[in-house]
Amino acid sequence: MTSILSDLDLQETRQKLNQIDANYESIGCLGHGGFGSVFAAKKKSGRRVALKVMPMDTSDEDEYEKFTREIEAVVKLNSCMDEEKKLGNNRDLSIVYFEDWYIASNFVCIVMNYVDGGTLASEIERKTEPYAERRIGWYALQLCDALAFAHERGVSHHDVKAANILIDASGGGKLLLADFGTSIKPGEECVGFTKCYASPELLASFELEDFSSLRPDKIDSYALGCVLYELLLLQRLEQVSGQQTLAQFIDGAGLDAAMESLPLPFLPPDTTKGNIVGYTHELKNLVMNLLQPNASDRWLPSQLQQPLRNDPKSPLLMPHIAAAKTASPGVPVTVDNIQLGMFVQRGPDWNDGDRDGPIGSVGVVVSLDADALYAEVAFPSRTSQTPPEPICCRIGASNKFELKVGPMPLPDFVSNPNDLRHDGIVPIDSTVAVTLGGKLNGKCEVVGIDKSLGVMMVAPLELLPIKSLAKPQIWQLQESSFCSPREHVMHPSSWRLDQGPFTDLLEQEEFENVLSLFFGTIDLPDHLKKEYFPVQKIERTQDTWLFESYARRKEKVAMENWGLANEVDAFMTSDGLHQNNIQMFSSGGKEFSMKALNILGKIGPSSSTKQILLCRVVTGRAASASSPSNLICHTECIGKDMYRCRGPCLAYPQYIITYKNQAPRDFRYGVTTEAANAPQSSPEQRSPTKECVICMERPVKYVMVPCGHAVLCDRCNSPYQLRKLKSKCPECRATFQRTMMIYGRVVNDE
Structure with a gap:
């Protein structure tokens, strides 16, 4: 079942997306993953930026805390970098730069500097020949500089891996360390890591659920060693680890065995000239110093900066080239082929x-x-x-x-x-x-x-002109390489296709989930009484062609909407779906609502057996009367909690709910007051309930302490909404310390 967005959520999402659209023009999706999607975009000035858009319930404290953790860490480092430049230190540190960010109820967006070379992980996967030793040393120095800078300022990354390292192709292939979502400050304990890059002590602490004795900077060192090991291995650790991480392999077989299992040998200095391909023992020692199983023996990034820069035997300063073939005349000189005396x-x-x-x-x-x-x-x-x-x-x-x-x-x-x-x-x-x-x-x-x-x-002294050969092609993201911000999803594996397009829903848990959406939450105003609308049967629809059409449409909506398909569970009229060919179903022009009560009113009050659809709907950008005409909108708001699809394939009818309407004749459909489920009484008998001052929809359930004003409903009392109030009571603007739940009903004064 998909998550349900309220009418207010959709309105806020629309407003935030309109703000983003006003400042940035989408060029294409750079990539996507479990976190969300990254888009290339263009500012009004024409300068390119990257937008990292992450679906997130910002009222969920754990999810929101990870987002704020990344913002705080990167903004702190960016501020320190700016201060360094003001002092005349123009060193270009390999740390991502955040320009702005946006927060809505169901997503967050970070605007950062644009890089066009993808990730180091994708470069490793594309690589067909060994890395030149000088490039490995150059990558190591950049990452040591970035990590040492962060450690000195109280930030440990705690998830260093190739997938979190970006490549600036236009900048000659320079690296940027990104994704500080699991970073920690001094005194904090681990909040997340990637297992195959984890150090032995981190894995042991995870098993014991005790992270108190760890040194985060040493954990970053080990992860950096894992990244360099991947460059030597020419494979990602995720692809070769299996059931055993590198740390576990080293624990069993030893560090020397791990180094000897690499595809290229480590050669003495006198044999690394010419066309013999291999690495030096100096590079081997560099990687081994980072992969030491005992944290006390492991070098820190700050300890490697000077040797990499100044030691004559450093991979960056050695006279000869290693793990690279001698370049041909006319080829541009690069970090991969240069040598002293060339x-x-x-x-x-x-x-x-x-x-x-x-x-x-x-x-x-x-x-x-x-x-x-x-x-x-x-x-x-x-x-x-x-x-x-x-x-x-x-x-x-x-x-x-x-x-x-x-x-x-x-x-x-x-x-x-x-x-x-x-x-x-x-x-x-x-x-x-x-x-x-x-x-x-x-x-x-x-x-x-x-x-x-x-x-x-x-x-x-002789003049020997030769022909220039083509410049090296550094891999860059092209528009043709832009991907969909959503992976194409096949139909659910639980479908029993041998039973035809309609099958009775027998799984108890799934059955109960559908019922809970149909009847709503008890004690909320839009809750339906089961005796008024008894459900007789629930059928699941199973049509692969219709589902594939819906999945493709969802990908297109996500591409047009900064990766946000905004998928919801919503109700629609059935329009005789059971009798017709299911593939004739089209969402174009159909009305839907996240509340069954609104659609029941469309079906009619007769007591005969009725059907209603529970659909999976892609709302995308929901238009309103104030929406700019130049925006692409996929659905439109046509009333309180009511929407209409603007095109086909925006909905898939998941379930057909068959019910009987046994509600009283004076039952009120399509309203959200507490009187909706009860016969109407006279005005003299009715005691009007006070509504929440935020959403103006649900009954008040919480008072502000110490001022005592009853102003919030149960949904608007969320951590996200309280943060937006900035500790001010919305009624008297006095500072509040907390909220307190009240029992019973609060009525208006008049």
Whole structure:
């Protein structure tokens, strides 16, 4: 059974969606999951943003608390990031940025910065060749920076995983850490995690239901190690874990066994050159430091920042490339193929004029940058007066590639011309004086010297123009890749199709659920008395074609409505459905209501056997008299708690309820006062019930303390509605401390 939205819920939903529509234009759905849907949208300025829309009962304290937890954590980090920039620290941290958010009774929406590369999880699934070691190191550094920044400011993510890491393709493939819904502050205990990324101590605490002794920053460290392990494995842990998590495998077989089970080997430094594909032991140690089973032995992200940035053996600074094939001449230089001493030329996005010399000049990479989207190169100056000056070039930053791989191999212009030279690195001869800009054999020039490595970088003076090859295609979301915000749902597995399109409902629980919707909740004004409308039979309809049509229509409505289909259980007239072909059923123009009482009045008061439909209805955007004419609306409000479908396939008739009308002749249909189920009395005998001042519909059941005003019904006394009142009594505006239920009936003063 679907959830029931009240008339007020639909009105509030419509108002919030109208606000969103006024500020953003939907482009397409980027993805969806159990949380909801993420849409690409465009602001009036033309700038793209992402809208994360999550169906949620905001009166449910547990659900609402997770939403506010994410908002508070990200807004705090965003504020700290803004302060850092004001102080002159322009470091671009890999943390998602929230611009705005909206809250309605049945959904919440977060507006965040738009990234067009999907998630790291989807990249791993698309990957067919091993990750280059330098890219793994670059990803590790970005995530260490983000987590260390958050930890220093009292926020632990607590659900680090590839699916919660976004890729900014337009920014050269930079990462963004997202989804802080389970983040915790100092002193708080665990509120959620993903099992296959969980550390051993977290799994043990979960079994004991005691999280008091955990260190959340160490839990984030272990999860980061799991993400790096996925990059080495080239598979997601969800796909390989089965009944055993990585932590459980390590506990049984050992950490060394886990590292040895990876598809590529870890090779000594002298064998990682050329076309031998493998990773270095330095990368192995990095991952093992994060996956230590004992939390006290596990490194924190903050402890890895400096080694990754400054250690010469860091995957970001090592001279050679690992786990990547040597690049072909003419290919743009990227984080995946760059190495110290590489021959390069001006690339497709060159932006430094003639600083490289004439076209065809060959330069050399003289320094690697821990920010892997940049590199320093030097070209021959060709004069003795001006030594070569390094140029900082983009090799992916802002998706720009200023260098291409130069001609390789070249005849050895330093010693024996019959040998081939693959790079410009030459050991320094202590017996020969070496100066920057010095010429060797009249064929090459010294363009760089690295005394720590004991080498110099030399570049040929000969001009060797080569053809540029295509820029690397970083995967980006295209409009053709936009998906439906709703997974296509097949018909229920409980259907017994061999019994035809109509079958008696025999399951007791399902039968009782239908009855409860038909009669309503006892003690509420719209409750029906069973003796007035005795139910004789309930039949379930089973038509796969009609259900498939409804499911496809629901997907389309969700796409047009920010992922919100707004599905409800509602009543309609049967119009002889049982006698006709069920596939002739159409919702176009049909009226419906979430209250059976309103539809009973449409059917008529005669005492003969009657039928009413309980349908699953997609309300989508319910139009009102004030709705802008340019909005797509799927249903329309035609009266109090009454709606009309604006098109076909918006409803599926789930059940046919057969009943007898034995209500008194003066029974009032389609009203929601307490007198609806009783014969009318004279005005002198009637004591009018005071209605809730919020919904103006239900009887008052709660008073405000301490002012004592009786103003709220049982539904408007929800945590969500109380938050909206901002601790002010709606009648006298005095501050209230709590509400108190009253028994009996409150009547109007007049």
